[in-house]
Amino acid sequence: MAPPVTVNTINPKVIECEYAVRGEIVILAQKLQDEIKIKPEAHPFEEILYCNIGNPQSLGQQPITFFREVLALCDHPSLLDKSETQGLFSTDSIQRARKILDQIPGRATGAYSHSQGIKGLRDTIAAGIEARDGFPADPNDIFLTDGASPAVHMMMQLLIRSEKDGILCPIPQYPLYSASIALHGGTLVPYYLDEATGWGLEVSDLKKQLETAKSKGINVRALVVINPGNPTGQVLVKMLSQSIRVRIDLNNKPPMVLQVYQENVYVPEKKFHSFKKVSRSMGYDEKYIHLVSFQSVSKGYYGECGKEEVIWKLPGLVLILVMSPPKAGDESYESYISERDGILSSLTRRAKTLEDAFNKLEGVTCNKAEGAMYLFPRINLPEKAIKAAGEAKTAPDAFYCRRLLTETGIVFVPGSGFGQVPGTWHFRCTILPQEEKIPAVVTRLTDFHKRFMDEFRE
Amino acid sequence: MSLKALDYETLNENVKKVQYAVRGELYLRASELQKEGKKIIFTNVGNPHALGQKPLTFPRQVVALCQAPFLLDDPNVGLLFPADAIARAKHYLSMTSGGLGAYSDSRGIPGVRKEVAEFIERRDGYPSDPELIFLTDGASKGVMQILNCIIRGEGDGILVPVPQYPLYSATISLLGGSLVPYYLEETANWGLDVNNLRESVAQARFKGLTVRAMVIINPGNPTGQCLSEANLREIINFCYQENLVLLGDEVYQQNIYQDERPFISARKVLMDMGPPISKEVQLISFHTVSKGYWGECGQRGGYFEMTNLPPQTVDEIYKIASIALSPNVPAQIFMGLMVNPLKPGDISYEQFIRESQGILQSLRRRARIMTDGFNSCKNVVCNFTEGAMYSFPQIRLPSKAIEAAKKAGKVPDVFYCLKLLEATGISTVPGSGFGQKEGVFHLRTTILPAEEDMPAIMSSFKKFNDEFMDEYEDKWNQSRM
Numbered sequence: 007m008a009p010p011v012t013v014n015t016i017n018p019k020v021i022e023c024e025y026a027v028r029g030e031i032v033i034l035a036q037k038l039q040d041e042i043k044i045k046p047e048a049h050p051f052e053e054i055l056y057c058n059i060g061n062p063q064s065l066g067q068q069p070i071t072f073f074r075e076v077l078a079l080c081d082h083p084s085l086l087d088k089s090e091t092q093g094l095f096s097t098d099s100i101q102r103a104r105k106i107l108d109q110i111p112g113r114a115t116g117a118y119s120h121s122q123g124i125k126g127l128r129d130t131i132a133a134g135i136e137a138r139d140g141f142p143a144d145p146n147d148i149f150l151t152d153g154a155s156p157a158v159h160m161m162m163q164l165l166i167r168s169e170k171d172g173i174l175c176p177i178p179q180y181p182l183y184s185a186s187i188a189l190h191g192g193t194l195v196p197y198y199l200d201e202a203t204g205w206g207l208e209v210s211d212l213k214k215q216l217e218t219a220k221s222k223g224i225n226v227r228a229l230v231v232i233n234p235g236n237p238t239g240q241v242l243v244k245m246l247s248q249s250i251r252v253r254i255d256l257n258n259k260p261p262m263v264l265q266v267y268q269e270n271v272y273v274p275e276k277k278f279h280s281f282k283k284v285s286r287s288m289g290y291d292e293k294y295i296h297l298v299s300f301q302s303v304s305k306g307y308y309g310e311c312g313k314e315e316v317i318w319k320l321p322g323l324v325l326i327l328v329m330s331p332p333k334a335g336d337e338s339y340e341s342y343i344s345e346r347d348g349i350l351s352s353l354t355r356r357a358k359t360l361e362d363a364f365n366k367l368e369g370v371t372c373n374k375a376e377g378a379m380y381l382f383p384r385i386n387l388p389e390k391a392i393k394a395a396g397e398a399k400t401a402p403d404a405f406y407c408r409r410l411l412t413e414t415g416i417v418f419v420p421g422s423g424f425g426q427v428p429g430t431w432h433f434r435c436t437i438l439p440q441e442e443k444i445p446a447v448v449t450r451l452t453d454f455h456k457r458f459m460d461e462f463r464e
Numbered sequence: 465m466s467l468k469a470l471d472y473e474t475l476n477e478n479v480k481k482v483q484y485a486v487r488g489e490l491y492l493r494a495s496e497l498q499k500e501g502k503k504i505i506f507t508n509v510g511n512p513h514a515l516g517q518k519p520l521t522f523p524r525q526v527v528a529l530c531q532a533p534f535l536l537d538d539p540n541v542g543l544l545f546p547a548d549a550i551a552r553a554k555h556y557l558s559m560t561s562g563g564l565g566a567y568s569d570s571r572g573i574p575g576v577r578k579e580v581a582e583f584i585e586r587r588d589g590y591p592s593d594p595e596l597i598f599l600t601d602g603a604s605k606g607v608m609q610i611l612n613c614i615i616r617g618e619g620d621g622i623l624v625p626v627p628q629y630p631l632y633s634a635t636i637s638l639l640g641g642s643l644v645p646y647y648l649e650e651t652a653n654w655g656l657d658v659n660n661l662r663e664s665v666a667q668a669r670f671k672g673l674t675v676r677a678m679v680i681i682n683p684g685n686p687t688g689q690c691l692s693e694a695n696l697r698e699i700i701n702f703c704y705q706e707n708l709v710l711l712g713d714e715v716y717q718q719n720i721y722q723d724e725r726p727f728i729s730a731r732k733v734l735m736d737m738g739p740p741i742s743k744e745v746q747l748i749s750f751h752t753v754s755k756g757y758w759g760e761c762g763q764r765g766g767y768f769e770m771t772n773l774p775p776q777t778v779d780e781i782y783k784i785a786s787i788a789l790s791p792n793v794p795a796q797i798f799m800g801l802m803v804n805p806l807k808p809g810d811i812s813y814e815q816f817i818r819e820s821q822g823i824l825q826s827l828r829r830r831a832r833i834m835t836d837g838f839n840s841c842k843n844v845v846c847n848f849t850e851g852a853m854y855s856f857p858q859i860r861l862p863s864k865a866i867e868a869a870k871k872a873g874k875v876p877d878v879f880y881c882l883k884l885l886e887a888t889g890i891s892t893v894p895g896s897g898f899g900q901k902e903g904v905f906h907l908r909t910t911i912l913p914a915e916e917d918m919p920a921i922m923s924s925f926k927k928f929n930d931e932f933m934d935e936y937e938d939k940w941n942q943s944r945m
Contacts, residue, residue, distance in 0.1 A: 011613065011614060011709050011746055011773055011774075011777050012774050012776070012777060013774070013776040013777055013780065015616075016613050016614070016616075016777060016780060017612060017613050017614065017615060017616045018616065020612065020613050020780050020783075020784055021780060023783070023784070023787070024783075025783060025786050025787045027786075027789075028570055028786035028789070029786075059567065059789075061562070061566050061567045062565075062566075063562040063563055063565035063566040064561045064562035064566035064567065065562065066562070067562075069563065069564075069565045071532075071534060074531050074532040074533075074534075075532055077531040077532070078528040078529070078531040078532035078535070079528070081524055081527045081528045081531055081794070082524040082525055082527070082528035084521070084524075085528065085544060088544060090540070090543040090544050091544060093540050093543070094535055094538050094540055094541065094543075094544060111514065112513070112514060112516065114513035114514050114762070115513075115519075115762060116513040116519045116759065116760045116761060116762045116763060117511050117512075117513035117514035117761055117762050118509060118511045118514065118761045118762055119762060121487055152601045152605075152764065152788075152792060153788065153789070153792075155787065155788045155789065156788060163476060163478075163479055163638070164470065164475050164476055164479055165469055165470065165475075165476065166476060167474075167475075167476045167477060182787060185787045186787070189612075189784070189787075227469035227474075228469055298470075304567075308565075309565060310564075310565040311565060311566055311567040311789070311790065
């Protein structure tokens with residue numbers, strides 16, 4: 007009798023689901039990294055350059071000092087009773103920690119909280135949203151979660167009843183959506199962003215995809231919008247109002263709007279507008295629109311990926327610090343502003359440097375990174391390369407990324423992990439390696455690309 | 465206007481079917497009353513810090529330093545933090561790839577998983593592989609991930625003890641599987657009888673179910689019983705014969721209040737049994753930082769360890785874990801500290817031992833106070849809490865009370881618990897939330913209220929209970945004296 011948990015007897019939805027951001031290429035990268043540790047000359051490079059995942063602090067980005075001071079004090083509240091603490095912590099961080107702890111029942115930061123997250127903290131977040139958008143926000147409509155990913159899972163769980171339920175997703179998309187739709191047994195209904203117009207949304211395409219799905223008997227239940235985009239980086243402006251109108255026409259799918267990169271906007275001509283603000287300004291209130299928006303502390307300029315705003319933990323602690331940071335006049339204001347602006351301007355510079363570098367490569371075009379943390383260049387692979395990939399039983403973009411990794415140590419994620427118009431190839435590269443490492447990335451990439459094209463050019 | 469996708473009527477049915485009594489009707493009612501200004505004693509969740517238990521000092525010092533590593537560069541840091549906390553913070557920071565703010569390996573920081581493996585080896589006497597240990601955001605997440613791999617559809621049955629901690633029933637419901645109950649024997653101190661197991665499996669198979677896994681909770685929740693070594697051997701044999709994965713929920717392994725049955729892990733017994741069983745039976749063991757004497761529920765730190773799973777299956781589980789990118793990093797450090805504690809000679813050792821022993825001994829005393837207190841009440845019978853954090857007294861409701869409950873549209877134990885809440889502010893979880901034999905009623909409280917408050921709580925309970933029993937006493941039972 008076969009043991010109950012083999013690959014043949016495991017839940018098939020688990021087998022089906024894929025997540026390229028930590029997929030095959032990354033696993034290989036880790037293997038190569040281990041090999042270098044044991045034998046530094048094992049490969050033609052000294053270190054792996056991880057450009058696959060939006061994990062800023064793993065690549066040297068420093069946390070915001072003020073935020074960490076407050077967190078440390080909240081983790082160990084007895085520090086607040088000691089006079090020596092004033093010598094090591096800024097005055098305003100001490101005040102802020104006290105204020106936050108007063109909102110936590112019994113100051114018990116180790117206790118399970120309300121399942122939605124501590125009320126006082128949700129109040130602060132609601133106030134922050136209200137200040138951002140100019141429309142009222144209700145703390146009872148806010149749920150704090152272990153990161154944005156589990157929140158997306160929860161939504162999929164609520165919406166997907168069978169494979170007949172479809173979710174409209176942008177292509178390319180961050181594969182959390184495709185993975186969680188597969189895991190919950192639903193159907194992904196793609197709508198294609200237009201690379202030629204800076205990854206804009208064509209409302210006509212949206213309508214077309216919806217009709218196609220309907221004709222196949224799929225009941226489309228939600229529209230996912232990622233703004234700013236991942237992997238594509240575009241900041242949506244007009245698209246928002248268009249897609250809202252489309253939705254109203256098409257019987258109200260609740261848009262699931264992932265807004266985790268709202269603090270990452272690098273182009274002066276575009277501003278982040280929340281979906282809620284736009285829809286309310288158009289006159290659509292909650293009677294017309296079910297809207298679920300996701301925000302996270304993993305990105306922005308604070309990049310606190312490891313923290314995860316947990317339903318049951320110091321919920322929303324970093325989130326509320328982000329929503330009400332030090333003000334002019336506060337002791338920590340100067341250092342906060344210089345840290346924040348330092349990070350954001352560095353990200354802007356890195357985005358530009360890498361974008362220019364990609365555009366200089368033969369057969370490669372790259373849209374501007376308006377926001378988020380990624381570049382998603384398109385590569386026109388020669389026929390010879392596509393054939394070689396076929397023989398190696400890999401997708402052509404994965405073939406390129408694998409060669410890149412083994413020859414230079416640079417880790418990109420193949421575009422097929424995000425979806426792309428069939429017959430086109432892309433890869434996703436983060437803009438996160440530290441600024442002093444960027445020249446090395448550019449040089450290695452450029453040299454590799456030339457060699458690759460020399461080998462496979464017609 | 466047509467129904468919207470997130471309107472109640474069109475939600476996923478599995479979501480609507482789920483019940484989780486620990487934060488169900490009683491808790492919601494208690495929260496309402498609290499808002500109205502009534503003093504509520506929450507005994508519904510094993511949430512020690514919410515009831516005044518203090519966090520252990522040393523781990524909080526270490527994590528605070530990890531949160532703000534610039535403190536380590538400050539020459540005055542020694543004024544606030546002892547040297548061993550400083551050293552330990554440096555130790556954990558060096559294991560991370562960028563501090564607390566970076567995603568770690570999706571399975572958890574390798575260095576911490578190694579510490580967990582070493583802990584397991586010291587505890588059981590058998591080597592453990594860090595590659596087969598995954599850290600999770602609380603043990604509950606791990607349980608849900610594993611059940612999601614096992615349950616393919618409603619044809620798959622999972623053996624679950626009754627009474628059980630409703631994470632299992634809720635998750636099985638959510639995932640669209642089938643719960644196969646096996647009853648624990650209240651009269652035999654909530655013991656497990658293998659014959660009950662056989663019967664449950666036979667019935668399930670007769671209904672056409674494929675029984676795929678068996679859950680044991682040791683020490684039990686809500687029942688508190690500690691499984692003996694003989695019991696564990698029987699269970700493992702049973703899983704071997706019936707081809708079941710064993711899921712060992714061992715989150716209360718530090719909470720033992722008697723000396724006859726110390727905690728033995730399922731893995732140790734499995735290994736002791738030698739091949740072929742030790743190499744064949746698939747086992748997943750769960751642990752947490754939320755319970756024990758740590759009680760760090762809010763940190764969301766847990767792990768599961770896999771034994772005898774094929775590598776391909778482990779890869780699939782890794783793949784699913786990677787979608788959520790990474791378990792939360794501060795909690796991983798709490799886990800490291802828990803499994804790799806201070807040693808005699810360390811500066812903070814004395815204080816650490818004092819604090820932990822203080823908590824454990826108090827829990828032992830409170831287990832006794834509550835058991836005896838319940839047993840002194842009319843129509844209440846309570847097994848001793850051998851372990852875990854709960855008391856699960858049986859309330860023998862008179863038939864008049866049961867009728868009154870029916871009239872009020874409530875399940876009898878819910879009816880009783882609501883009245884208890886309104887009268888005394890004590891918020892419990894009705895036994896129906898955990899499962900019980902037909903016609904037998906219980907409630908679950910924790911043993912966590914502060915020791916100095918216990919006498920008042922127990923006498924408040926007794927007053928309510930005895931008056932309730934007098935009010936609903938069957939007339940023909942009344943003494944004529």
